[in-house]
Amino acid sequence: MEEHIFNIISHAGDARGYAYEALKAAKAGDMEKAEERLKKAQEELDLAHNTQTKLIQAELNGDSFKASLLMIHAQDQLMTAISEKNLIEEMVDMYRELRK
Template sequence: MYIEEIIFKIIVHAGNARAKVYEALKHAQESDFEKAKECIDEAGKEVGIAHKTQTELIQREADGEKVEMSVLFVHAQDHLMTAIAEKGLIENMIDLYKRIDQLERRESL
């Protein structure tokens, strides 16, 4: 697999993860926490694929293959880092939505 294909694989899966965590947030805002969890789980799988791909690229370099730094590679790294950070942040936001939902249910009794 060419380096560019590997880089695009990271970008695609990190992008998929970001889309899924924002979908999860939308479901949490609608109090559909089961669907939110499904989306978070899917995002986790996408991050896993992107991270594994990144690790393979790093391993190739560690094995002596020259991996040229490019704007595209930096973009892929940025995409993955952002996806991981947003996933963690949105998971915490979903927990807050759950607490709000529980409090609203108590008050309506």
């Protein structure tokens, strides 16, 4: 179970890192790099979300899990990464428009 939780935390953290790299690239005018980093961020989010989905499906199939602070932390990290990536996508679009 802990392996799955750390998987979520790790991929969510990587996604946030790529998203902030995208923002930095957009700010510097490198829109190609920004798009590439946003794509990598989404790939990491997909990996984290897939792990989360497996845990949810296991619980629905009768495997009960004790709610732990670590699992709550993983969920928090994933939700934050998703929100930040979505906001950064909008900011990258704003930089793109400003450069036109």
